[in-house]
Amino acid sequence: MRLHPLPPLESAWQTLRSSLEWAQEFGLVFVFCSDARAKQALFQRANDLMQAQVRPFQRPEIRQATDLPKKLLPLAINPASVHAATGMPLWLDLDGHPGSADWDQARREFLHRLNERRATLAREHTHTVVLALPLDWTKQAAEAAPDLWTIRQPSVYLDTQSHAQALQPFARTPDARPVAQERTPEHTAASTHLPAAVLRWQASKESGQAELSLWDATQASEAALASGHSELAWQIAQETVEHARTVIDKSGKTPKHLRDLAASMNNLGDVAQRLGRLEEAQQAFASAVQLANDLVESYGETAMALDTLAYGKMHLGFTLEQQGLAAEAQPHRTQARHLFQRLALAMPHDRRYETALRQLEAPPGTLVRDGSAS
Numbered sequence: 001m002r003l004h005p006l007p008p009l010e011s012a013w014q015t016l017r018s019s020l021e022w023a024q025e026f027g028l029v030f031v032f033c034s035d036a037r038a039k040q041a042l043f044q045r046a047n048d049l050m051q052a053q054v055r056p057f058q059r060p061e062i063r064q065a066t067d068l069p070k071k072l073l074p075l076a077i078n079p080a081s082v083h084a085a086t087g088m089p090l091w092l093d094l095d096g097h098p099g100s101a102d103w104d105q106a107r108r109e110f111l112h113r114l115n116e117r118r119a120t121l122a123r124e125h126t127h128t129v130v131l132a133l134p135l136d137w138t139k140q141a142a143e144a145a146p147d148l149w150t151i152r153q154p155s156v157y158l159d160t161q162s163h164a165q166a167l168q169p170f171a172r173t174p175d176a177r178p179v180a181q182e183r184t185p186e187h188t189a190a191s192t193h194l195p196a197a198v199l200r201w202q203a204s205k206e207s208g209q210a211e212l213s214l215w216d217a218t219q220a221s222e223a224a225l226a227s228g229h230s231e232l233a234w235q236i237a238q239e240t241v242e243h244a245r246t247v248i249d250k251s252g253k254t255p256k257h258l259r260d261l262a263a264s265m266n267n268l269g270d271v272a273q274r275l276g277r278l279e280e281a282q283q284a285f286a287s288a289v290q291l292a293n294d295l296v297e298s299y300g301e302t303a304m305a306l307d308t309l310a311y312g313k314m315h316l317g318f319t320l321e322q323q324g325l326a327a328e329a330q331p332h333r334t335q336a337r338h339l340f341q342r343l344a345l346a347m348p349h350d351r352r353y354e355t356a357l358r359q360l361e362a363p364p365g366t367l368v369r370d371g372s373a374s
Contacts, residue, residue: 288312
């Protein structure tokens with residue numbers, strides 16, 4: 001059983017939350033966004049998380065382009081003693097007036113000068129520093145601050161404008177389970193060119209980046225299925241798992257790396273399930289559950305670990321049911337329900353958990369979306 005893909009805000013929050021939740025020292029996160037309201041919602045979630053740790057974000061207000069180098073830069077490299085002593089994270093809004101020549105110049109100047117003072121930045125801050133930039137500023141940021149770019153945490157991409165056009169809808173079977181669309185001659189001709197999400201994933205993979213975006217991988221496999229490229233979707237899901245394993249081999253079993261491997265396994269299981277490869281789906285979901293259990297045992301019951309475990313348990317239960325193994329599925333469904341109830345109470349703003357609970361209560365073969373079952 002498949003829940004619909006994460007919307008941009010939810011995906012961005014998952015990425016940012018992982019950096020905040022595991023942070024024990026200075027870390028730099030770039031947030032690239034296309035919508036001020038969505039960015040504000042993302043900030044509010046981040047600030048709520050840090051407020052619970054009695055370390056809310058410091059977020060200075062800016063009014064004009066010259067505030068970036070004159071006001072924000074001093075705050076970044078010479079924070080107030082009270083903020084430095086308490087380890088308060090810092091959020092800097094550099095994304096105002098995208099496309100404005102004056103603001104673009106101010107952004108470049110800020111990043112260039114901050115890059116020159118990178119050692120001071122890392123020394124003065126004991127928690128996360130977030131730099132919010134326009135969505136299309138990935139290349140400019142890397143060029144203006146090459147040293148900061150190499151030490152950054154996973155970047156956050158919040159693109160609400162193109163999300164609605166990113167994927168085609170899925171065909172529906174009589175039991176309401178989504179599957180890849182049948183490739184008619186007309187559809188085959190239309191699918192000669194790969195979807196943009198697939199091309200973006202391939203470009204990231206070929207660039208040799210040390211860590212690839214799980215969001216990009218999930219979107220790529222979704223787009224491949226939607227356009228009838230089922231084997232390509234399977235290949236992308238497998239590549240994501242192998243990449244996550246490679247990162248662990250090179251950099252060790254950090255909480256984030258374990259979570260990424262578990263999430264990759266969940267994605268592999270999802271693709272396998274939708275292609276009818278139920279035994280392979282079961283194996284992938286079982287591996288995700290084991291990794292999530294390891295994460296909980298090693299690092300405690302953090303929201304991220306419980307989230308990964310809950311989804312793994314739910315999907316494993318659904319896959320066992322599809323194979324006629326209802327008795328084996330029930331304990332996983334029950335455990336998933338308890339976990340989602342805890343998560344929904346702890347984070348009421350995250351509606352995915354209420355949706356998952358409705359999915360667990362729905363009759364077999366019913367796909368639950370945010371507001372309805374169909």
